[in-house]
Amino acid sequence: MALPLSYNWRNLFVRKTTTLLTCLVIATVVGVFTWLVGFAGALNRSLSYANDAHKLIVLKQGATSETNSAILPEDYNKLSQVQDVAVNPKTGEPLRSPEMIVQVSLPRRRDNGTTFANVAVRGVTDAAFGVHRNVKLLGKGFSSGSMEVIVGEQAAKQFGGVQIGDTINLGYSGNRGYKVVGYFSANGGPMETEIWGPLTTLMNSYNRNMYSSVNVLLNDKADPDKVAKFVQGPSVDLNAQTEPAYWYDQSKNIRIYLGIVGGLVSIMCVAAIFAIANTMYATVAGRTREFAMLRTIGFSKNQILLSVVIEAVFLALLGGAMGCIACEAWLVLAGNTKDMFGATTFTTMAFEIKLTPYMVVGALLLVAGVAVLGALPPAVRASRVHVIDALREP
């Protein structure tokens, strides 16, 4: 028979102050940790929906993103040589989408418009809705040739002045009013932080005769890398990347950011190991006689070792649960919206930090692991109690 769990549970409340202080240390670490995991998760979720390996993003050679790329109409025409392009089943047209990216500065809603974010405005033709397979209209679309735009769900959520009925000022001189007529979703991908409008009207408003990029959807049989090589070759001479590769480059800075925060959080986790070890050593030292007594009535060394470790895991789970609750409360109270520039897009990617059940379970598992590491040395000491000497102690 193992030691009953209630023995451990009730032991935690014998030293209330110590238990509470240790729990708070763990809660703080777990709170920060879950926030970080939530952030990384939100980013990965967003990028995983921009992961169509059969979509090629074609840019001018030398450009680093759609924002600073300029494709002349004659460059665009050269793309007709590209094989293996998917076709629109209804019209039979190849799914090649010329697009123009400009930007508009919008107030962030989370600080009531004190700060502004650069949001991408994408001029598109009908082809775009075939090429970007994850984009779905929610309600009404814009009519081509009109001064109308539709707004990505996430942009509508996080930025001001882009709700249905609002007018956004766009154009070379920022004096052409475009009316917001609808929303669209991109399955959570980065395009949800964009505003889409009719290509030709937008090009007129910006006095442009060039596209920014061309997005091409390849058919299922195509080898995207081979097609990209062809586009880069002498006959077309443009830069082509698959969508996952493009977003991998553009999220480089965010990954560095996450790396820095992750490094700091792991240092805190190590500190938590020491804090738990400290508490468990004190607990064990105060209970030497108790352990000796348990040994006398027949519990084995290993049972006592296990019991101490279980007690630490209880302690850690208690703190971990507090941390997860604190993190969720923080997200609810302080807001869970976050947006960051892509590496060279000069436009922002907005996401919502959310705690999923998996993340909570992961955090609790981690903290349980931390507790095991911290509790093992004191547990070993407890199990090696010298029975006779300990019982004789005053």
Place this chain on the structure above:
Amino acid sequence: MTIAYVMMQNLRRNRTRTALTIIAFALPMAIFVAAISLVVALIEINAISARELRLGVHHKTTLVNPLPEGTRRKIEALDPGGKRLTAVCGMRWFGGKIPNESGTIQSLAADADTFPRVYSDAELTPAEIEAWNRDRAAAVVGAGVAETYGSKYSGWKPGGRVVLKSTVPPYLELEFHIVKVMQAKGQANVFYFRRDYLTESFKTAGIDSPDCNIFWVKCNDAASLAALQREIDQTFANSPNETKSEDENTFRAGFTQALGNLPGLMRAMAIVVVVIIALVAGNTMMMSFRERTRELAVFKAIGFQSWRIFFVVLTESLLLALLGALIGIVPTTLFLLSFPIRRMGYLPISALTVSPWAVVISVVIALIVGFAAGLWPAYQALRLKTVDALRRVG
């Protein structure tokens, strides 16, 4: 037997606990010093920028929308006597990178005549100003850029020649002659060259585009800056080119926010860390006090005054905190100083060096935490009823 001896014996008695506490204290402290360094560095840079009294004027829609060259004349006309503004410097984004390297250098073309006056923090000497005026291809570069590329390429020093290829249309490749490496902290990762050189090169490429992205207005005093900020935006309101004027710190804060608000995160981390170390230290002091209640009573019984006991307990806590702080701070400081992080990317990370202030703040915080953690147990020791404590068992 001196008091100091008693304290040292106390720390030595439970070596495991002392060691665990110090490590659990040192690790968060290491994070604290790094986080606070970034915050301090940014405050320093902001203070320098605030002294420079520069007002940035850009297009209201976004920074990318260009403003015509003539904007400069209109701004200057607001103060013909030069009582409120010293000079106006128009700038255009070039976004150059070294061919075959991945990182884009923050490179801008600046009005040659006014640059030295508007950017007095570049600290150009009269001889360097003469070189800048004489040579159309002249450029000044921040120490961070010069260090990063200087180890790999020749030319990144005064008198050297470097080639940059623009990442914005029409992707010009230009050669520059470096006349100065700027040491100013806020200018570590920037590259400025003459705008007439860029306009000329555009013309050679068949493009007539003398527009600017931003105009920096150097003001004579803070009141003029505030007044000009209002007047400039009023002047251009309802014109085809509406402007938005911001002082340099606000302008930079916009970018910091867009890049994920690392300083804000670091401030939050610093607070979290202080909470953790306070809990760790408090826990340890509570534990050691509890175990030593009888001993302290014995001290009192043999004639130690209560205030001495108070002093012993409090000093022990301070000593622990100081040891933990030193073990945390020293390695981090050495690490950050030997691998200058300013080679990485943009502000504010590029500004990260450990200033003496950051170290002082960290030590002071550690001492405050040590003091606070020791206060309650010390107070209890002060109030200790000798007879009761001696009678207590275990």
